[in-house]
Amino acid sequence: MTAAVAAVLGMALVSGCSGSDEPAAVSFDLPGDVPGDVTFIDAPPTAPPAPSFELELLDGSTLDLAEQWAERPVVLVFFESFCELCAQQQAEITELSEQYRDAILFVGVGSASSPEDAAAYVREHDIAYPVGLDASGEVFRRYGVDEPPLVALIARGGQLVRGWPGGVEDLGTQLTQFVIDG
């Protein structure tokens, strides 16, 4: 009995004191095949090509965005873990990413956040879509992100159809207006 209590106390001390700062592993869901009943809206011919890039995700894997938007529209969600406005808008984005799980890929892109803080943000907001860090800031620069949040909408085929600095109200309506038939 005494040994058991000592063991419990020891484990509690170790896990309680040193474990709290350890980032829990995060993993992400990539979309499956695009459902057969989904119809995408073509981008207007004047829409510019979206800057392509590869993103190192928080789970250590690499995502090639051009491969993704060849198959489906992509929503880029530029954020930072310390961005209060990002957190305020996150619930709607998370919900839409679930609703359009296999049809539209949502991707979170941070820059100045630490991997640990970004992972904490992912867990706090129940984000299942891929999230990575652009530590050099190159992707932020190419998309003109002066300050997160910024949401960029890329049609299937890779044309940049919309960007919303400061975030976007009613993103669901924007998706059905620009990239996917409602």
Add this chain to the structure above:
Amino acid sequence: MQAVRARTALTCALAAVVAAAACGGPSDDSSAGGSEESGVVRVLIPDGNLRRLGEPCNGAGAFRSIHAEAAFTVEDGDGVEVARGELPSGSAEKMMDVSFREGMRQPTMCVMEVDVEGLTSIDGRTFVVGDGFEAPIEPSEDAGLIGEVLIS
């Protein structure tokens, strides 16, 4: 058997409480020494970013390294650190005296009210933050503030 289980559960609960108490070191105890005096410094980040007035913000563009949770220090005239801390989130304030439509995004500056523990005087003090930004702490007309910093 049930009594033994109950006693074991109680003991484990006590162990958890002891563990929790052990985790809270002296740093969590605000009464454990150190200065409790502080002064609020208003930090103005004139980034001109388009925002709605009053919305939460961080530094934008060239000022992106000045954001919530970023470390700052306060130095005296000899460059010796006299205080340090982390920035809070800011709030977007009007940057120019132009009337924009209600609720419209407009050029703003991001303003942070930073509670600096241990700062009781601003004489010769410099605020250092982000990627090499430093600016003198100037007196403020606002009685609630110990000083004001214009980042540039």
